[in-house]
Amino acid sequence: MRWSGKLTNVGRRRTVPGSAPHRVNGIAAAGAAALFVTAGAACADVVPDPPLDCPQCADWNRTPRAFRVYGNTYYVGTSELSAILIATDAGLILIDGALPQTAPLIDTNLRALGFDVGDVRLILNSHAHHDHVGGLAVIQRASDARVAASPSSAAALRSGRPTPDDPQATSASFPSLADVDEIADRDTLSLGTFRITAHFTPGHTPGGTTWTWTSCEDARCLDVVFADSLNAVSMNGFRFTGDASHPSLVDVFRRSIRRVEELPCAILLSPHAGFFRMEDKLHRREAGERAAFIDEGACRAYAAAASRRLDERIADELKASP
Numbered sequence: 001m002r003w004s005g006k007l008t009n010v011g012r013r014r015t016v017p018g019s020a021p022h023r024v025n026g027i028a029a030a031g032a033a034a035l036f037v038t039a040g041a042a043c044a045d046v047v048p049d050p051p052l053d054c055p056q057c058a059d060w061n062r063t064p065r066a067f068r069v070y071g072n073t074y075y076v077g078t079s080e081l082s083a084i085l086i087a088t089d090a091g092l093i094l095i096d097g098a099l100p101q102t103a104p105l106i107d108t109n110l111r112a113l114g115f116d117v118g119d120v121r122l123i124l125n126s127h128a129h130h131d132h133v134g135g136l137a138v139i140q141r142a143s144d145a146r147v148a149a150s151p152s153s154a155a156a157l158r159s160g161r162p163t164p165d166d167p168q169a170t171s172a173s174f175p176s177l178a179d180v181d182e183i184a185d186r187d188t189l190s191l192g193t194f195r196i197t198a199h200f201t202p203g204h205t206p207g208g209t210t211w212t213w214t215s216c217e218d219a220r221c222l223d224v225v226f227a228d229s230l231n232a233v234s235m236n237g238f239r240f241t242g243d244a245s246h247p248s249l250v251d252v253f254r255r256s257i258r259r260v261e262e263l264p265c266a267i268l269l270s271p272h273a274g275f276f277r278m279e280d281k282l283h284r285r286e287a288g289e290r291a292a293f294i295d296e297g298a299c300r301a302y303a304a305a306a307s308r309r310l311d312e313r314i315a316d317e318l319k320a321s322p
């Protein structure tokens with residue numbers, strides 16, 4: 001199935017007849033009780049996939065972090081790998097699921113914040129690499145949430161591995177997802193009254209997607225950007241400047257960087273916590289700086305750093321040209 005334009009009535013893929021309506025903490029369930037149906041248990045069961053073994057996996061998965069970023073936007077990943085939760089008036093949205101072994105931590109993080117993984121209605125992702133989508137299959141099974149992705153990311157999610165045209169095509173596989181709906185660039189997806197917009201930002205992967213939405217605290221609404229990785233990194237031998245097997249990706253990559261640079265942006269989030277200095281901002285906020293996560297220049301700085309890395313990468317490739 002392919003969605004174009006607005007997505008309405010995002011709900012679980014199957015309903016469980018006869019079970020009791022379930023109220024989600026922190027979410028007004030009025031008028032949406034039919035959506036809050038669980039399988040009779042208080043909380044959904046999270047049955048993890050086998051852990052992935054990779055050089056950084058243990059470090060990246062060591063320290064769970066669960067906190068409210070702003071308004072209805074929460075961080076539910078680890079100190080290194082992001083998972084973002086948005087609580088809407090019609091259920092939860094999860095963006096990214098880190099490693100397969102992160103899924104139980106995400107579940108624990110949700111519970112710590114008063115949410116239930118069974119109330120996830122929509123699963124989105126930044127890009128289909130093992131360290132960002134590895135935990136999504138578990139969450140999909142536990143929640144029956146819809147999964148929406150760019151066509152290229154959808155292909156990767158269904159197959160459980162990066163697409164052949166991915167600069168890191170040989171990187172680790174991950175648990176595949178059963179049903180993935182394809183969206184188009186600039187689609188705005190709806191869940192209840194909440195809206196989230198997809199911006200395709202290919203470069204790091206062919207299907208990379210940046211997500212934007214608005215979160216409010218009292219009357220103050222801020223633009224939140226979950227900017228995909230814009231890192232020009234690849235497996236050995238791949239050339240962003242192109243070769244006999246594929247054309248140059250440089251223009252495509254630069255367009256993606258410019259697109260993130262130009263987004264309305266008060267709060268920057270990204271797939272690796274270090275990319276938006278999450279730990280630093282969290283510590284500053286805990287030390288009393290209430291607005292530590294608010295930075296109107298964060299997307300421009302993120303794009304500038306990506307642009308410098310791409311320039312360096314291009315120079316290296318041209319130097320290595322035969």
Ligand SMILES: [Zn+2]
Pocket residue numbers: 127129204229
């Ligand atoms: Zn990646």
